[in-house]
Amino acid sequence: xxxxxxxxxxxxxxxxxxxxxxxxxxxxxxxxxxxxxxxxxxxxxxxxxxxxxxxxxxxxxxxxxxxxxxxxxxxxxxxxxxxxxxxxxxxxxxxxxxxxxxxxxxxxxxxxxxxxxxxxxxxxxxxxxxxxxxxxxxxxxxxxxxxxxxxxxxxxxxxxxxxxxxxxxxxxxxxxxxxxxxxxxxxxxxxxxxxxxxxxxxxxxxxxxxxxxxxxxxxxxxxxxxxxxxxxxxxxxxxxxxxxxxxxxxxxxxxxxxxxxxxxxxxxxxxxxxxxxxxxxxxxxxxxxxxxxxxxxxxxxxxxxxxxxxxxxxxxxxxxxxxxxxxxxxxxxxxxxxxxxxxxxxxxxxxxxxxxxxxxxxxxxx
Amino acid sequence: xxxxxxxxxxxxxxxxxxxxxxxxxxxxxxxxxxxxxxxxxxxxxxxxxxxxxxxxxxxxxxxxxxxxxxxxxxxxxxxxxxxxxxxxxxxxxxxxxxxxxxxxxxxxxxxxxxxxxxxxxxxxxxxxxxxxxxxxxxxxxxxxxxxxxxxxxxxxxxxxxxxxxxxxxxxxxxxxxxxxxxxxxxxxxxxxxxxxxxxxx
Numbered sequence: 001x002x003x004x005x006x007x008x009x010x011x012x013x014x015x016x017x018x019x020x021x022x023x024x025x026x027x028x029x030x031x032x033x034x035x036x037x038x039x040x041x042x043x044x045x046x047x048x049x050x051x052x053x054x055x056x057x058x059x060x061x062x063x064x065x066x067x068x069x070x071x072x073x074x075x076x077x078x079x080x081x082x083x084x085x086x087x088x089x090x091x092x093x094x095x096x097x098x099x100x101x102x103x104x105x106x107x108x109x110x111x112x113x114x115x116x117x118x119x120x121x122x123x124x125x126x127x128x129x130x131x132x133x134x135x136x137x138x139x140x141x142x143x144x145x146x147x148x149x150x151x152x153x154x155x156x157x158x159x160x161x162x163x164x165x166x167x168x169x170x171x172x173x174x175x176x177x178x179x180x181x182x183x184x185x186x187x188x189x190x191x192x193x194x195x196x197x198x199x200x201x202x203x204x205x206x207x208x209x210x211x212x213x214x215x216x217x218x219x220x221x222x223x224x225x226x227x228x229x230x231x232x233x234x235x236x237x238x239x240x241x242x243x244x245x246x247x248x249x250x251x252x253x254x255x256x257x258x259x260x261x262x263x264x265x266x267x268x269x270x271x272x273x274x275x276x277x278x279x280x281x282x283x284x285x286x287x288x289x290x291x292x293x294x295x296x297x298x299x300x301x302x303x304x305x306x307x308x309x310x311x312x313x314x315x316x317x318x319x320x321x322x323x324x325x326x327x328x329x330x331x332x333x334x335x336x337x338x339x340x341x342x343x344x345x346x347x348x349x350x351x352x353x354x355x356x357x358x359x360x361x362x363x364x365x366x
Numbered sequence: 367x368x369x370x371x372x373x374x375x376x377x378x379x380x381x382x383x384x385x386x387x388x389x390x391x392x393x394x395x396x397x398x399x400x401x402x403x404x405x406x407x408x409x410x411x412x413x414x415x416x417x418x419x420x421x422x423x424x425x426x427x428x429x430x431x432x433x434x435x436x437x438x439x440x441x442x443x444x445x446x447x448x449x450x451x452x453x454x455x456x457x458x459x460x461x462x463x464x465x466x467x468x469x470x471x472x473x474x475x476x477x478x479x480x481x482x483x484x485x486x487x488x489x490x491x492x493x494x495x496x497x498x499x500x501x502x503x504x505x506x507x508x509x510x511x512x513x514x515x516x517x518x519x520x521x522x523x524x525x526x527x528x529x530x531x532x533x534x535x536x537x538x539x540x541x542x543x544x545x546x547x548x549x550x551x552x553x554x555x556x557x558x559x560x561x562x563x564x565x566x567x
Contacts, residue, residue, distance in 0.1 A: 077538045078448040098428075227436055227454040229464050231427045252533050 051175030063359035085127035091218035101208035106148040114214035142169035145354035166357040258356035270347040276359035288323035304337035313342035389560030410483030417475040423466040432459035481552035
């Protein structure tokens with residue numbers, strides 16, 4: 001922590017082009033009016049596919065009627081792009097990153113290329129429009145729900161609408177100006193209402209764990225194009241945990257309250273086309289294997305001890321998954337947590353109140 | 367009828383002129399004394415520092431010496447990031463102190479700080495000094511209150527964590543108007559002080 005920001009920027013300047021090379025635009029605010037149309041069909045206008053984010057073939061389960069979610073979008077107290085996305089991210093080597101070992105980072109591996117996005121930077125920007133291994137992606141983080149998620153963005157960028165629903169970041173795409181609550185990954189207002197984004201896994205872990213597992217990782221630098229005091233988190237701290245992150249209070253009323261668990265307790269959740277399911281993260285890391293079900297299909301969660309995270313798999317045949325010293329035994333073979341021979345269901349960390357609010361009555365596997 | 371209206375307008379104008387003159391006398395009186403000038407200086411500087419700290423533009427960080435400026439600072443300086451908050455264009459690090467420079471917020475904070483300082487200077491002088499003007503000690507407290515309000519305003523919704531309130535459309539709307547309210551309240555307090563000045567004294 002002795003390196004100054006200028007030293008850090010100087011040291012990482014050469015690597016900055018890695019992030020620059022794939023960026024599709026200069027990051028203007030774009031997006032048009034502050035209030036998108038409720039649906040594109042009402043206006044008879046549409047945006048060409050070239051200016052739309054790519055969407056998934058199947059829609060994710062939503063715990064509420066889409067209009068109900070849309071009606072519950074509220075102002076977060078900042079205007080559109082008041083929280084500026086990073087549109088020209090620059091990366092530096094791990095050795096020069098001004099991070100403490102216990103600082104949270106959001107890690108992404110794509111085509112063997114590892115990148116870390118420090119929470120202390122994303123808390124001020126929430127969206128990074130990046131390109132990884134040639135693919136345009138958006139790495140997103142919502143401080144109020146504790147969720148870090150990745151989306152394919154195609155030729156368009158995402159921005160921060162300044163609106164929230166269930167305390168969750170509501171993104172807008174700069175192609176159609178549709179509004180996308182991050183956790184739902186589904187447009188709830190605008191021309192793309194009802195469409196679902198293509199997602200990829202973002203791992204919430206510590207800098208020390210990520211660096212150990214991915215020594216060649218590059219790290220998002222503070223050369224974001226904006227001036228912020230990146231060492232100070234306006235909501236509190238994760239290292240150690242305090243402020244909003246440790247408080248039982250939410251800043252905005254949740255869509256549904258569920259007092260089965262402390263509102264800020266971290267759960268690893270997954271949602272499919274059929275439903276949603278959550279696993280208590282602390283218990284999962286201790287017990288290593290937990291099971292639950294969605295619509296009668298078993299889902300198994302396994303812990304990744306090295307990164308202190310977990311993965312969830314559909315297990316319709318209810319095959320036996322047993323934790324062993326160096327991984328998990330499935331069908332007589334040993335696998336690492338992220339490579340079980342089952343269909344992976346995308347999962348991510350989040351605060352309990354966020355999952356419970358978006359998916360009322362969601363199963364909670366303790 | 368029109369003569370009555372004209373007379374009324376002239377009376378109102380005369381009243382405002384007298385109020386401004388009285389306020390001017392009170393301010394000049396306060397600044398003619400050392401304790402008045404000291405109060406103004408301490409109060410203004412303190413308020414500006416608290417205002418910038420409330421915005422989280424001023425605080426402590428890792429030790430260093432640095433000055434970095436964004437590209438195109440003029441365009442950035444006018445970009446509003448939330449009500450009455452604008453984009454910082456520079457970061458200054460001097461030892462453990464970090465300062466984000468947002469020119470419009472510095473200007474707004476300075477204007478509020480000057481108003482707070484003048485209010486307190488006039489009130490302190492009136493309370494401590496001879497009967498140059500007939501102001502009670504309550505003026506000092508009244509002057510401080512809007513400053514306190516605007517201090518809250520600068521922190522935005524995160525202050526809700528401290529006071530235990532949940533954000534709602536109403537609460538956020540109130541927060542949006544605290545800064546202009548504080549400014550108006552400070553000017554109002556100063557004019558109210560003027561009403562207590564006896565020009566013949």
